[in-house]
Structure formats: structure tokens, C-alpha cells
Amino acid sequence: MDSRRMFTQYLRRYWRLITLGLISLILVDTIQLFIPRVIKYAIDSLTTGEATFSLLLKYASTVFLLAIGILVFRFGWRYFIFGTARRVERDLRRDLFAHLESLHLHFYKDHKVGTLMAHLTNDLDAVVMAIGMGLVTAVDAVLWSSFTIIFMLLINVQLTLYVIIPLPLLAYLTFYFSRQIFTRFERVQSSFANLTSTVQEQLTGIHLIKAYNETATALDKLKRSSLSYVSRNLSFIKVYALFFPLVFFIANISLALLLWLGGKSTILGTITIGDFVAFQTYLGMLMWPIMGLGYTFTVLQRGRASWQRLYKLFATKPAIKSPPHPVKPKHPIGNLAFHHVYFAYPDQPTHYVLKDINLEIPKGTFLGIAGEIGSGKSTLALLLARMYDPTDGRITFDGIDLRELDLQFLRRFIVHVPQQTFLFSTTIRDNIAFGNPTASDEAITHVCKLAQIYDEIMEFEDGLNTVVGEKGVTLSGGQRQRITLARALLMEPEILVLDDPFSSVDSEHEVKIIKSLCDHLRGKTLILISHRLNSMRFMDKIIVLKDGTIVETGSFNELLLREGVFFDLYRKQQLKERIWKNL
Numbered sequence: 001m002d003s004r005r006m007f008t009q010y011l012r013r014y015w016r017l018i019t020l021g022l023i024s025l026i027l028v029d030t031i032q033l034f035i036p037r038v039i040k041y042a043i044d045s046l047t048t049g050e051a052t053f054s055l056l057l058k059y060a061s062t063v064f065l066l067a068i069g070i071l072v073f074r075f076g077w078r079y080f081i082f083g084t085a086r087r088v089e090r091d092l093r094r095d096l097f098a099h100l101e102s103l104h105l106h107f108y109k110d111h112k113v114g115t116l117m118a119h120l121t122n123d124l125d126a127v128v129m130a131i132g133m134g135l136v137t138a139v140d141a142v143l144w145s146s147f148t149i150i151f152m153l154l155i156n157v158q159l160t161l162y163v164i165i166p167l168p169l170l171a172y173l174t175f176y177f178s179r180q181i182f183t184r185f186e187r188v189q190s191s192f193a194n195l196t197s198t199v200q201e202q203l204t205g206i207h208l209i210k211a212y213n214e215t216a217t218a219l220d221k222l223k224r225s226s227l228s229y230v231s232r233n234l235s236f237i238k239v240y241a242l243f244f245p246l247v248f249f250i251a252n253i254s255l256a257l258l259l260w261l262g263g264k265s266t267i268l269g270t271i272t273i274g275d276f277v278a279f280q281t282y283l284g285m286l287m288w289p290i291m292g293l294g295y296t297f298t299v300l301q302r303g304r305a306s307w308q309r310l311y312k313l314f315a316t317k318p319a320i321k322s323p324p325h326p327v328k329p330k331h332p333i334g335n336l337a338f339h340h341v342y343f344a345y346p347d348q349p350t351h352y353v354l355k356d357i358n359l360e361i362p363k364g365t366f367l368g369i370a371g372e373i374g375s376g377k378s379t380l381a382l383l384l385a386r387m388y389d390p391t392d393g394r395i396t397f398d399g400i401d402l403r404e405l406d407l408q409f410l411r412r413f414i415v416h417v418p419q420q421t422f423l424f425s426t427t428i429r430d431n432i433a434f435g436n437p438t439a440s441d442e443a444i445t446h447v448c449k450l451a452q453i454y455d456e457i458m459e460f461e462d463g464l465n466t467v468v469g470e471k472g473v474t475l476s477g478g479q480r481q482r483i484t485l486a487r488a489l490l491m492e493p494e495i496l497v498l499d500d501p502f503s504s505v506d507s508e509h510e511v512k513i514i515k516s517l518c519d520h521l522r523g524k525t526l527i528l529i530s531h532r533l534n535s536m537r538f539m540d541k542i543i544v545l546k547d548g549t550i551v552e553t554g555s556f557n558e559l560l561l562r563e564g565v566f567f568d569l570y571r572k573q574q575l576k577e578r579i580w581k582n583l
Contacts, residue, residue: 003311010091014084021080024073025136029144031069033151036281038062044274085132089124096120096313104319105387106346114197119313122192123306130303137296145289152282155275159265163257163283166250177243178297184236186305191229198225251287258283320386326406332413333398334494334525336361341393343379353379355548361525366518368536369529370566371545377529378419381499385416415493419500421480428457429464431483435491447489450516452509453482477504495525514538533570
């Protein structure tokens with residue numbers, strides 16, 4: 001779907017409201033044009049001496065009734081058109097956020113959060129302005145100016161033609177400046193996105209900045225982003241600021257022509273004083289749509305630039321999604337298997353992180369995955385959770401390729417706890433119940449005890465209702481990891497994939513957690529990635545990765561007796577622990 005057709009779809013949803021708004025706007029524009037006519041008749045009656053109290057009351061009552069009509073219909077177009085613009089904004093924000101949720105993990109490596117936030121705020125505001133004020137001023141510029149010129153022609157054709165002489169010049173200036181405004185506004189928006197991203201990054205890493213005493217460096221980086229934003233804004237403002245004075249200058253040229261030629265016609269009796277006053281009023285009314293013409297181009301160009309940026313996001317296709325006709329097993333067992341799996345990340349398509357992985361994981365298996373840093377352990381876990389798809393080969397669930405399964409079903413059945421913990425800025429209870437909001441307090445307490453975090457939570461003044469702050473900043477690393485584990489356990493998964501979940505937990509707690517997990521998950525599948533190889537002794541089977549390839553397979557004791565890669569890793573780890581104890 002192209003950009004224009006997609007945008008039109010959002011407007012079609014509310015075509016009735018837009019139609020009512022346009023009808024109200026046209027009626028307002030039309031009614032306003034009759035007021036100068038009434039004033040003309042009133043002035044002419046006064047100058048000719050034909051005016052009476054009853055006649056003047058009639059003219060005043062007519063103006064009053066017209067004013068009521070303007071009041072009603074002006075409310076109507078504001079409500080229907082501006083209201084529709086806000087409804088479209090709501091739909092766009094909802095759909096864009098839902099689309100961003102569907103995009104693959106690698107997308108977020110290439111797009112900064114600050115930039116995406118700018119799209120969801122500034123760009124959406126510009127699109128809303130184009131729909132609301134842009135539509136109104138466009139209609140006014142075309143219809144109101146046309147109707148006004150018609151009423152002016154009814155007074156005096158020759159005078160009208162003289163007064164509108166400057167309008168072609170205005171049209172040219174509008175065309176020229178609108179292109180300049182469009183180009184420079186795009187640069188401003190790009191710079192604003194960069195500034196937002198910089199601020200978000202600096203605030204997120206404020207602890208690190210303070211710890212390394214780099215506040216001056218961070219401030220300097222922000223200053224550079226701010227200066228770039230200000231510089232581009234000034235470039236935009238120069239064009240924007242020059243445009244409107246030129247419009248007013250041209251408007252005053254028309255006014256000067258009216259005073260000269262219109263005044264002469266009044267003296268000569270070609271037109272009446274009432275005609276002159278009405279003509280002057282119409283000229284004033286004509287100036288608004290003429291000035292609005294420039295504003296219209298500005299708003300529409302800004303809206304078009306912002307919509308193009310939003311459309312680029314919408315046009316990004318999710319790399320991971322459910323197939324058109326997904327398979328939903330009625331009686332899933334949970335047997336997993338890797339069949340000649342190769343994988344390379346999108347930004348390095350020739351560098352395979354995993355190579356020819358062949359592995360069977362029957363239901364109920366406790367599988368440990370060991371290996372040095374960069375051997376492909378976390379990547380294998382990401383493939384199981386289908387955060388990525390294999391570059392070659394396939395992964396099967398009960399003999400079905402993961403790519404054929406319904407994604408929601410898969411991620412309910414297989415729960416993945418990544419290396420990096422993340423907690424929302426809310427209560428501990430809400431964080432644990434994130435994937436299961438209807439869970440009872442008893443269930444939450446149970447998983448907290450399994451994760452060996454319950455006693456520590458109860459030590460807080462508010463217990464489970466303790467607010468943890470942004471990203472769990474008020475908790476220690478070990479506490480965050482155990483709360484994350486409790487969150488996963490509350491999902492009651494059939495397959496639990498833990499990617500180094502105890503790196504910030506002391507050895508004593510780690511052993512207790514693994515023992516309780518093994519008891520709790522008996523009959524279910526546990527896949528554990530850990531740099532602490534002692535925890536692997538509780539696993540039924542261990543695979544050892546090296547350079548993306550499985551080099552060893554066996555139980556904990558079997559691998560130690562083999563004195564291969566696993567043995568070397570274990571011996572080095574034991575040596576490090578002894579050194580630390582002696583320090």
C-alpha cells in the first residue's frame with residue numbers, strides 16, 4: 001500500500017464527520033459574506049436619508065441572525081474537523097505503536113528510542129495540524145476567496161480586477177516559499193529527533209555518567225545537539241519569518257489600490273459609500289484566505305514531511321510474525337529439535353554465529369548450555385523464543401517448524417528470560433504479574449518463594465506494592481534478576497529458557513534457586529545458559545558451544561571426565577574463584 005492510499009484510509013473512517021465539518025465551514029463562509037451586504041444597504045439608506053428606526057432594526061436583526069448562524073456552524077466545523085483530526089491522531093498513534101511492537105529486535109538496534117519518540121510526538125502533531133487547520137485553511141483559501149471575489153465583482157468589476165492584481169505575485173511567492181519551508185522543516189525534525197535521542201540516552205545512563213565523572217562530556221554532547229537543532233530552526237525561521245511579512249505587504253498594496261481607485265469611484269458616483277465600505281470589508285475578508293493560503297502550504301508541507309517519516313516506519317515489515325494460516329496444536333507435547341541450523345545477524349550476513357546445530361530436546365529435559373563468551377549461547381536462546389529465525393535449517397516443535405506456529409501460542413508455551421533484566425516503573429506486584437495480570441496473590445507469593453526473593457520483598461515497607469523506579473533502579477542486580485525469574489514462572493510455561501539469569505546472584509542463592517526450579521519444573525523443559533558451570537550439575541544434559549558449533553555433549557560428570565572444552569572452562573572458573581577467595 002502506498003503512502004497516499006494509506007493516509008486516505010484513515011480519513012475514510014470518518015468521512016461523515018469530515019463532510020459535516022466541511023458543510024458547516026462552507027455555510028459559515030457563505031453567511032459571513034452577507035453581513036457586508038447588509039451593512040452596505042444600511043449605510044446607503046443613511047446617506048440617502050431613507051433610513052427609519054424600523055428599517056435600521058430590520059438590518060440589525062438580520063446581522064444578529066446571521067451572527068447566530070455563524071456561531072452555530074463555526075462550532076460545528078471546529079468540532080467535526082478538529083475532532084476528526086484528533087481521532088485520526090489516536091488511530092495513528094495506536095496503530096504505529098502496535099506496528100512497532102511487531103517489529104523484530106534488530107530494528108531497535110538501528111533506531112534509537114529518542115528518534116521513535118519524536119515520530120510519535122512531533123510528527124504526529126504535524127500530521128494532525130495538516131488534517132485540522134490545513135483542511136480548514138485550504139477550503140477557506142479556495143471557496144471563501146472565490147465567493148468573496150464574486151461578491152466584489154457584483155459591486156464593481158473594474159475595481160475588483162485592479163485590487164486582485166497583486167494575487168499572482170502572492171501565488172508565486174507561496175509556491176517558492178512552501179518548497180523552502182518543506183526542505184528546512186524536514187531538517188528541523190531530523191535534528192529534533194537526534195536531540196531527543198541524546199537527552200534520552202544521557203538520562204538513561206546518568207548513573208554511569210556520574211560514576212565516571214563525565215558530566216561535562218555529557219553536557220558538551222547535549223550542547224552540540226542543541227546547537228544543531230537551534231541552527232536548523234533559525235534557518236527554518238528565516239524563511240518562515242520572511243514569508244508572512246511579504247503576504248501583509250501585498251495585502252497592503254491591494255488596500256492602497258482600493259483607497260485610490262475606490263475612493264475616486266465613490267467621488268465620481270460610480271459606486272455608493274455603502275458599496276465602498278462593503279468593498280473594503282470584502283477586501284479585508286479576502287486577505288485572510290490569501291494569508292491562509294501561505295499558512296495552508298506551510299502546514300500541509302510540514303504534515304506531508306512528517307507523514308513520509310511515519311510511513312517509512314509503517315512500511316517496515318516485521319521479520320518475525322505469525323504465518324497467514326498458523327498451526328495451533330490441539331495437544332502440544334513440547335519436543336524441540338534443531339535441524340542443521342545456521343544463523344547470521346542481519347547486519348553481518350556472512351558471519352555465522354551458529355553453524356550446523358543439530359540438537360534434540362525432548363519434553364521434560366533439563367538442558368544446560370555452556371561455552372565461552374561469544375560462542376552463540378544467547379543467540380540459540382533467541383532462536384528458540386523465535387526472536388529471530390534461522391538463516392538456514394529449521395527448528396521444530398513437535399515436528400512442526402516454528403515459523404508455521406502461531407506466534408502467541410509459541411511465546412506462551414516457551415518463555416524466554418533474557419540476559420538483560422527489565423522492570424517497569426511500577427510496583428513489584430505489577431512487574432511479576434506482567435504476563436499474567438489476573439494472577440492471585442497466592443500464585444505471586446509462590447513464584448517469589450521459588451525465585452528466593454519473597455523474604456527480601458517482605459522486608460520493604462510496602463512489600464509487593466513497593467514501586468521499583470525506572471528499570472528497577474531501587475533494586476540490586478540480583479533482586480531484579482530474581483523478580484524477572486518470578487515473572488517468567490508465573491506464566492507457567494511448559495518450556496523455560498533462562499539466559500544467564502543468576503549472574504548477579506551469589507552462589508548460595510543460585511544453588512537454592514536451581515534446586516527449587518528443578519523440583520517445580522519436573523516434567524517440563526528447562527534450558528539453562530550460565531557462566532557458572534557449577535549450576536550445570538543439576539542438568540540432565542549439557543551441550544558445549546565453541547565458535548557457534550556444538551563441540552561436546554553429555555552430563556556434568558561425563559564432560560568433566562572427558563577433560564575437553566567443558567573441563568577447561570570449569571577448571572579456569574574454579575581457579576578464578578579460589579583466587580578471589582584468597583584476596
